[in-house]
Amino acid sequence: MVACKDWHDVPAGPASWMRVTAIERGQYPHPFVAFMAGACYHCAQPVCLKACPVQAISKREEDGIVLVDRGLCLGRDQCDKCLKACPYKAPQFGAEKNPRMQKCDFCLDRWAEEKLPICVAGCPMRALDAGPLEEMEAKHGKTRHAVGFKYHERIAPAVLFKPKPENMPLPI
Amino acid sequence: MSDGKGFRHKGEKIVNTVCASHCGGACLMKVHVRDGVITRIETDDGREPQLRGCLRGRAYRQRVYAPDRLLYPLKRVGPRGEGKFERISWDEALDRTAGELRRVRDTYGPASIMLAQMTGDVCTLNNFGSLERLLGLFGGFTSPWGITSFHAGVYASLVSYGTYFCSNTRDDLVNSKLIIMWGWNPADAVNGTNTCWYLARAKEAGARIVCVDPRFTDSAATFSNQWIPIRPGTDTAMLLAMAFVMIQGKLQNQAFLDRYTVGFDRFRDHVLGHDDGVPKTPEWAAAITGVPAATIVHLAQDYAMVKPAALMTGIAPGRTGNGEQYHRAAIALAAMTGNVGVHGGDAGARAWESIMGGFPYPMNPMVSCIERVPNPVEKGYARKPGPFSYREPRVHFSKLADAILKGKAGGYHSDFKAMVIAQCNYLVQFPNSNKIAQALRSLEFVVVEEQFMTPTARFADIILPVATYLERNDVTYGVGSAYIGAVNRAIEPRGESRAPWRIAADLARRMDVQGYLTKSEEEMLEDRAMANGVYASRRVRKTGVSRLNMLIPYVAFRKQIEDPARNPFPTPSGKIEIYSQQWADLGIPGLTPVPQYLEGRDGPGDPLAKKYPLPLITSHLKRRALSQFENVPWLRELQPHTVMISTEDARVRGIRDGDMVRVFNDRGTIDIQARVTERIMPGVVDVPHGAWYSPDSRGVDRAGCANVLTSEEHSPGGSFTYNSGLVEVARAG
Numbered sequence: 001m002v003a004c005k006d007w008h009d010v011p012a013g014p015a016s017w018m019r020v021t022a023i024e025r026g027q028y029p030h031p032f033v034a035f036m037a038g039a040c041y042h043c044a045q046p047v048c049l050k051a052c053p054v055q056a057i058s059k060r061e062e063d064g065i066v067l068v069d070r071g072l073c074l075g076r077d078q079c080d081k082c083l084k085a086c087p088y089k090a091p092q093f094g095a096e097k098n099p100r101m102q103k104c105d106f107c108l109d110r111w112a113e114e115k116l117p118i119c120v121a122g123c124p125m126r127a128l129d130a131g132p133l134e135e136m137e138a139k140h141g142k143t144r145h146a147v148g149f150k151y152h153e154r155i156a157p158a159v160l161f162k163p164k165p166e167n168m169p170l171p172i
Numbered sequence: 173m174s175d176g177k178g179f180r181h182k183g184e185k186i187v188n189t190v191c192a193s194h195c196g197g198a199c200l201m202k203v204h205v206r207d208g209v210i211t212r213i214e215t216d217d218g219r220e221p222q223l224r225g226c227l228r229g230r231a232y233r234q235r236v237y238a239p240d241r242l243l244y245p246l247k248r249v250g251p252r253g254e255g256k257f258e259r260i261s262w263d264e265a266l267d268r269t270a271g272e273l274r275r276v277r278d279t280y281g282p283a284s285i286m287l288a289q290m291t292g293d294v295c296t297l298n299n300f301g302s303l304e305r306l307l308g309l310f311g312g313f314t315s316p317w318g319i320t321s322f323h324a325g326v327y328a329s330l331v332s333y334g335t336y337f338c339s340n341t342r343d344d345l346v347n348s349k350l351i352i353m354w355g356w357n358p359a360d361a362v363n364g365t366n367t368c369w370y371l372a373r374a375k376e377a378g379a380r381i382v383c384v385d386p387r388f389t390d391s392a393a394t395f396s397n398q399w400i401p402i403r404p405g406t407d408t409a410m411l412l413a414m415a416f417v418m419i420q421g422k423l424q425n426q427a428f429l430d431r432y433t434v435g436f437d438r439f440r441d442h443v444l445g446h447d448d449g450v451p452k453t454p455e456w457a458a459a460i461t462g463v464p465a466a467t468i469v470h471l472a473q474d475y476a477m478v479k480p481a482a483l484m485t486g487i488a489p490g491r492t493g494n495g496e497q498y499h500r501a502a503i504a505l506a507a508m509t510g511n512v513g514v515h516g517g518d519a520g521a522r523a524w525e526s527i528m529g530g531f532p533y534p535m536n537p538m539v540s541c542i543e544r545v546p547n548p549v550e551k552g553y554a555r556k557p558g559p560f561s562y563r564e565p566r567v568h569f570s571k572l573a574d575a576i577l578k579g580k581a582g583g584y585h586s587d588f589k590a591m592v593i594a595q596c597n598y599l600v601q602f603p604n605s606n607k608i609a610q611a612l613r614s615l616e617f618v619v620v621e622e623q624f625m626t627p628t629a630r631f632a633d634i635i636l637p638v639a640t641y642l643e644r645n646d647v648t649y650g651v652g653s654a655y656i657g658a659v660n661r662a663i664e665p666r667g668e669s670r671a672p673w674r675i676a677a678d679l680a681r682r683m684d685v686q687g688y689l690t691k692s693e694e695e696m697l698e699d700r701a702m703a704n705g706v707y708a709s710r711r712v713r714k715t716g717v718s719r720l721n722m723l724i725p726y727v728a729f730r731k732q733i734e735d736p737a738r739n740p741f742p743t744p745s746g747k748i749e750i751y752s753q754q755w756a757d758l759g760i761p762g763l764t765p766v767p768q769y770l771e772g773r774d775g776p777g778d779p780l781a782k783k784y785p786l787p788l789i790t791s792h793l794k795r796r797a798l799s800q801f802e803n804v805p806w807l808r809e810l811q812p813h814t815v816m817i818s819t820e821d822a823r824v825r826g827i828r829d830g831d832m833v834r835v836f837n838d839r840g841t842i843d844i845q846a847r848v849t850e851r852i853m854p855g856v857v858d859v860p861h862g863a864w865y866s867p868d869s870r871g872v873d874r875a876g877c878a879n880v881l882t883s884e885e886h887s888p889g890g891s892f893t894y895n896s897g898l899v900e901v902a903r904a905g
Contacts, residue, residue: 001810012805028820028854035393124369125368126224
């Protein structure tokens with residue numbers, strides 16, 4: 001999260017292109033905790049794109065990266081249709097007046113130089129990866145479910161998981 | 173995709189350096205600089221094992237350019253502690269500091285000057301050598317004793333193994349079949365770059381991982397197959413019961429014990445209760461620890477039979493009233509299971525290695541680029557007896573405030589009139605903050621070297637602004653891994669901030685100290701690199717890191733185990749001392765010759781528990797490194813500073829998640845947000861340390877500084893005890 005904010009110069013505040021949340025379930029002495037990292041899943045059928053009334057959101061032909069043109073965006077005071085449409089909370093808005101939508105751009109500048117996104121390059125656990133979906137499927141499998149995540153067929157988010165088993169053996 | 177060069181924007185240069193923050197790691201940083209300004213920071217993208225930085229290092233740009241960075245020398249203009257300052261020139265600041273120190277020395281004697289210095293950044297040039305040399309040449313000073321983080325672990329290692337170099341490198345975790353993480357949470361406290369990464373690899377390779385901890389930490393959540401919650405301060409009881417299970421089942425590695433250890437028989441007698449009539453059964457331990465007897469039996473059997481197994485003992489349980497016993501008991505178990513000196517095992521001494529152990533380079537912060545001189549105040553005094561001693565007269569670091577307030581009348585060797593504070597947020601990171609504030613108010617002169625207006629800096633008469641490690645050159649080292657890091661200046665020091673070694677040199681001239689420095693910065697760094705076998709230092713400075721190429725992981729005591737005749741342990745007996753004649757000879761109550769469970773203050777039997785029923789622990793917070801980074805917005809927003817309290821304890825007190833609550837005992841009161849959670853053992857509360865003490869007019873600390881609540885009493889061997897305490901929690905207001 002911090003590497004992302006540093007790379008993209010996003011100030012502390014409500015906008016976080018990358019979000020890591022802790023999912024906490026269960027009861028003492030058998031708690032279950034998993035961490036979910038989510039940015040923008042650059043969906044095959046991006047609902048934000050369809051929802052945007054001014055075509056500020058586009059999906060690149062060549063690689064499927066979903067981008068927002070902040071110059072075109074009406075700002076949240078006028079419109080928050082993308083935010084309402086996205087089940088993954090990818091559209092982000094800063095603390096400024098009538099903030100324009102911003103979100104993960106797959107580190108387009110790095111991608112253009114054949115560099116992995118800063119979150120992938122930065123994760124101390126090497127828990128993230130990024131690339132063309134088929135390549136990722138070949139490398140990591142096709143699991144699209146994880147605790148704290150719901151896969152929507154109609155949107156087809158381009159994401160795979162190596163999920164944490166939900167029922168950990170916890171003999172005490 | 174990794175070419176090791178990083179991504180470069182037009183007009184930018186990239187400076188490779190190593191993060192020297194005191195977070196527990198030492199990671200590669202690629203600092204992008206345009207026109208003398210840092211624009212962004214990348215981390216290692218070269219060959220594995222990469223040294224990838226954590227959130228703290230990644231946020232460092234905001235630390236360098238923080239609006240509250242101290243950029244100019246300041247002098248106090250209001251009452252001490254009020255925090256009103258005025259900008260002055262370096263000349264005035266240095267003259268005033270030199271003049272006051274001279275006045276205090278000449279009026280009250282050099283012992284009346286106290287030096288409170290820590291390791292703000294983990295460096296070898298800008299560390300405590302400079303001021304110790306300066307004040308030593310100036311006529312002397314009173315030096316504190318006591319290692320803040322792991323005194324108990326170091327002492328136990330020295331007594332048992334004769335050295336504190338007791339750890340394997342972290343990559344060896346991958347060879348373990350069973351890893352017991354005892355009070356050890358590297359997910360927050362790092363404890364070596366890549367420690368968590370190796371734990372994940374060990375888990376992938378099939379290791380079973382057990383966490384013994386009052387909290388279901390992020391480490392427990394990520395790595396453990398089993399979480400065993402335990403009452404704080406009772407770890408030794410559980411370890412002794414595990415020994416009992418092994419002895420009863422004849423599971424101990426007797427051949428190992430016969431060959432490599434002394435005194436197991438006496439330990440066995442104590443465990444079986446032959447000396448005190450109390451067999452240390454799992455049932456006995458269950459009543460003390462809150463861990464079910466069956467759980468203790470299973471863990472003991474696993475540890476005895478699954479080979480190799482690494483008992484990774486965190487240093488947190490050692491920061492308690494009898495912390496030495498915990499470390500000594502863990503070492504005894506490591507020996508009983510024959511896990512010393514083998515791949516995938518661990519000597520059980522101390523999972524925090526680096527600074528004084530487990531590290532093949534002969535480097536630790538006791539070694540400074542700037543050579544220390546004998547302290548004239550200590551001249552003529554003998555060293556205290558024992559294997560881990562210091563020359564008197566010194567004051568334990570946790571008792572400095574008491575010494576200041578009482579002086580000679582309280583039995584101390586001097587009255588104390590001035591304090592030099594450097595790389596140290598003394599008011600926040602040492603026990604009993606309210607008492608420290610009172611002590612600081614009573615001094616005649618306080619000078620603080622700092623980067624920010626910390627609670628400690630607010631009590632200064634003179635503040636000297638310090639450059640961050642991105643603004644200076646130095647040498648640092650890996651933590652639990654074999655590498656040396658070059659700290660390279662990425663930008664010029666901001667404002668008028670200066671490197672600590674230079675501040676000391678500037679002071680030396682004003683204090684008429686001769687012979688302070690004989691070498692240039694470059695020469696000092698070269699010499700240090702050479703002393704550690706890094707010859708191509710120019711190349712190291714360019715790449716940032718010099719790694720020792722090791723084909724296999726480093727294993728502590730391998731030689732002693734493989735060829736004991738030629739490689740005795742450096743103890744008096746030449747063996748691992750489960751029974752310590754040195755401690756028997758010392759005769760200090762609490763330092764028993766074989767490990768024993770001694771109920772400390774703040775245990776369940778403490779009469780104070782009636783008034784303050786909740787044992788306190790003071791953990792690390794992921795977004796801080798001790799008290800550093802507390803003011804960095806990118807980090808603050810990640811994690812609120814809260815007291816962890818169990819659902820049950822919150823319910824009976826009418827506390828809901830997110831409520832502001834008051835945590836208090838006889839030493840003080842803090843206001844803090846409650847985090848009601850299933851992730852802590854009922855009956856225990858956790859206030860992470862490092863919040864910046866900020867008392868209101870009634871003396872209630874509104875920042876939630878844990879050390880308002882902790883005790884300045886140290887353990888019999890000298891361990892700080894601020895990971896313990898008894899408190900009560902109530903809704904605020």
